[in-house]
Amino acid sequence: EDLDLGGYPHYMAKEIQEQPESVERIIRGRLDDRFGVARLDGLNLTPRELRGFARVKILGCGSAYYVGQIGATMIEELARIPADAEAASEFRYRNPIIEADTLYIAVSQSGETIDTAFAVEEIKRKGGRVVGLVNVVGSTIARACEGGVYLHAGPEIAVASTKALTNMAVGFALIALALGRVRDLSNADGQRIIDAIRALPGQIKSILDFEPEIAEHAKTVAAAKSLFFVGRVRGYPVAREGAQKFKEISYRHAEAYQTSELKHGPLALIDEALPTVAIVPSDELTGRNLAAVQQIKARGGAVLAVTHADVDFGELDVPRIVVPKTEPELDPILLTIPLQLLAYHAALTLGYDIDKPRNLAKSVTVE
Numbered sequence: 001e002d003l004d005l006g007g008y009p010h011y012m013a014k015e016i017q018e019q020p021e022s023v024e025r026i027i028r029g030r031l032d033d034r035f036g037v038a039r040l041d042g043l044n045l046t047p048r049e050l051r052g053f054a055r056v057k058i059l060g061c062g063s064a065y066y067v068g069q070i071g072a073t074m075i076e077e078l079a080r081i082p083a084d085a086e087a088a089s090e091f092r093y094r095n096p097i098i099e100a101d102t103l104y105i106a107v108s109q110s111g112e113t114i115d116t117a118f119a120v121e122e123i124k125r126k127g128g129r130v131v132g133l134v135n136v137v138g139s140t141i142a143r144a145c146e147g148g149v150y151l152h153a154g155p156e157i158a159v160a161s162t163k164a165l166t167n168m169a170v171g172f173a174l175i176a177l178a179l180g181r182v183r184d185l186s187n188a189d190g191q192r193i194i195d196a197i198r199a200l201p202g203q204i205k206s207i208l209d210f211e212p213e214i215a216e217h218a219k220t221v222a223a224a225k226s227l228f229f230v231g232r233v234r235g236y237p238v239a240r241e242g243a244q245k246f247k248e249i250s251y252r253h254a255e256a257y258q259t260s261e262l263k264h265g266p267l268a269l270i271d272e273a274l275p276t277v278a279i280v281p282s283d284e285l286t287g288r289n290l291a292a293v294q295q296i297k298a299r300g301g302a303v304l305a306v307t308h309a310d311v312d313f314g315e316l317d318v319p320r321i322v323v324p325k326t327e328p329e330l331d332p333i334l335l336t337i338p339l340q341l342l343a344y345h346a347a348l349t350l351g352y353d354i355d356k357p358r359n360l361a362k363s364v365t366v367e
C-alpha cells in the first residue's frame with residue numbers, strides 16, 4: 001500500500017476502505033478446508049502444546065484491549081477454554097499470577113506500546129508462554145514473543161485504528177479455530193467458521209457501500225454532547241470500541257455499558273439530550289436487547305441501532321444501521337465496522353483533525 005492518501009481526504013478514510021483487502025491478507029494461506037482448521041505455523045506451538053493450555057489471557061491497551069475482549073469471547077465459544085482480556089497497562093503493575101498452563105496473547109498494532117511490551121516481559125520473567133498478535137513485523141513485541149500471528153493489515157497511519165483492529169478480530173477467530181480444532185470443535189463446525197471467515201471481505205465491502213447513510217446518522221449523533229454505546233456479551237466490546245473511536249476523534253463524551261447494566265444505574269441519565277447507540281444483533285439475546293431499547297425510548301432517549309436485517313423492532317421507531325449476518329461467533333467483526341464510519345463522519349461534521357486528534361499519539365512508547 002502507498003503511504004500517500006491515494007485520493008482520500010484522510011488516512012482514516014483510506015484505512016477504513018482498505019479493510020476488505022486487508023482481511024484477505026490475514027486469512028491468505030491460513031485456512032485449511034481439508035480439516036476445517038486454521039494453519040498458524042508462526043505460533044510455534046504443536047497441536048499437543050495447543051491442547052495443553054487450560055486458560056487464555058489476552059493483553060493489550062486501548063482498542064487492542066477491547067478487541068482482545070472480542071477475541072476472548074470467540075475463544076471461549078469456539079474452543080471452550082476459559083479466556084479473558086485485560087488492559088496490559090494494569091496487568092503489569094498488579095503482580096499478576098503467571099501460570100504455566102495459560103496461553104498469554106499480546107495484541108498490538110504497532111508492536112511498540114510500552115505497557116504491552118512490559119507485560120510481555122513480566123510474563124516471560126515468571127515463566128509464562130506468550131505469543132503475539134501484532135501488525136508491525138519485527139517490532140519490539142513481535143520479537144519478544146515466542147511466536148505469533150502477524151496481522152498483515154499494512155501500514156496504519158491514522159491515530160484512530162481501524163483496519164488493524166479488524167484484522168486483530170479476524171486473527172482471534174483464526175486462533176480460536178486452531179485452539180478449538182485440537183479440542184471439541186468438530187470438523188463441520190470448523191468448516192462453518194472457515195466459510196464465514198472467507199465471506200468477511202465481501203460483507204465488509206457491502207457495509208462500506210452504506211457510508212452515505214451512516215454519514216447522515218453521524219450528523220444526528222454528533223449534535224449530542226454525550227452519548228451511550230450499549231451492547232451485551234458479544235456486543236459489549238463492540239460498544240466499548242464504538243465509544244472509544246467516537247471519543248478519540250469527535251471529542252464527545254461517549255460511554256459504553258453492558259445493555260444489561262443500564263437498569264442498575266445509568267438509566268437515570270437517559271433523557272432527550274442523551275442518545276444511545278445500541279448493538280442489537282440477531283442472536284439469542286435479541287429479545288432482551290429489544291426490551292432495553294424499549295426502556296430507553298420510554299424515558300425519552302433516542303436510539304440508533306446497529307443490527308441485522310431479521311431483527312423485528314415492531315412498534316419501536318428506531319433508526320437502524322443494518323450489517324450482514326455472519327456466524328454468531330464472528331458477528332462482532334462486522335458490527336464494529338459501521339461504528340468506525342459513524343465516528344469518522346461525526347468528527348468530519350464537527351470539523352476536527354481526524355488523523356491527528358489532540359492529546360493522542362499513534363503509539364504510546366513512554367509511560
Ligand code: AGP
Binds near residue numbers: 107111116
Ligand atoms: C486506537 O484507536 C487507539 N489509538 C489506541 O487505543 C490503540 O489501540 C492503543 O494505544 C494500542 O496501540 P497498539 O495496538 O499499537 O498497541
